[in-house]
Amino acid sequence: MFPRTSTPDIEVVTVNTAGGITGGDQFGLNVAVEPHATLTLTTQAAERAYRAQRSEVGTLTTELDVQAGGRLNWLPQELILFERCNLRRRLRVSLQADAQLLLVEPIVFGRTAMGEALHDARFQDRISITRAGQPLYIDGMNLGGNVASLLQRPATAAGATAMASVVMVAPDAAAHFPVIQSALPPTAGASLLADNLLVIRLLAADSLELRRVLIPVLERLNNNTLPMSWRL
Template identity: 30%
Template structure:
């Protein structure tokens, strides 16, 4: 761990997944520090599984966390988390940062399925997720944000997701909501009073020839094909449980 400073806690975690040559996936790099502890769990078939375990509260104001996962050719990896991440206010009045960098080589596969991110009252968190996928790589990425705990107003939450497939930018979007966010985020053109918002990104090589069809999924989600072998589902819900049900149902449409 880099340690606790006046500016908060700095912590990093890194995963490297590699084809072990025997029909499975090895993890030559599995390193986390401070609040970012990594644990390998029982996999399934060729897929290795890793859980991100929060060893401390946070991120708090002034903290800077970063997580990187690199999936090499032929490897398969699932990354989840043991519990929701809660952004909290801290003694440092500066905002917190959480940076995620994901890389999937040609022939690799990553399922990035963490639990929800909860923005507690008084918190200020900026999350950036940068993804690079090879032209024949495969990815499922789920992001879920919950604005405030039960009966609580949210803090400020800013998120940016950028995705490149085969070197081509297919998605670059930003969402800012909660306290201090630009006006309109909670209006009819924004979240319309919902307190949970999420997205599901699916990258598959076969989408290059057979792209998904844009359509509405139920009452609170929509599927959109992207300009590349990828599709994006965006959903809103009244709470985290309903949001997960919507996204799980959306993922089933890809099978």
């Protein structure tokens, strides 16, 4: 879907007509941002990884290519993991030399308001960002079995049930760093890996608390309000 906006930039909202992902599903998304174009891409609602059969794995593969002088705001809403899900997710971003990126990936490990906890679930996640073919940011996560117990460990999540990763690749990344760092709660941290590369990791007790911290951060880094679907 292509909502109307008050700016000349393009906004795209993707819709999963299946309503979620389960074992055996294979979803793929390929996006190309042309030279000097700006694209904001979000989702209609939270993505859901549902219960899968033991022998089946759901896969979600996303390929994003940003050409010279382009900018991509990759702003999907949360991925919610359900009990006995089995999901393998891959996100690969290719940036040309002067392309810009704002990326967020929020994850919810069971809906606490519904009393959900992941006692038997599997999730494998990989994020790869390259610039001109060279690695810029690589991240990964492997969770299996009693995820709720793993998240209780102090060195893992200290009881948090929601998290988000934010990556900004832009010339003004360093200017945002001190303001963002001072505004984050004790369960979050920011690192300036280079003058143009800002990375933030957030942990929260639940998805509501995560959004309370995440939305102001994204609006500052985006220099704009978030897409309307984030507020519905």
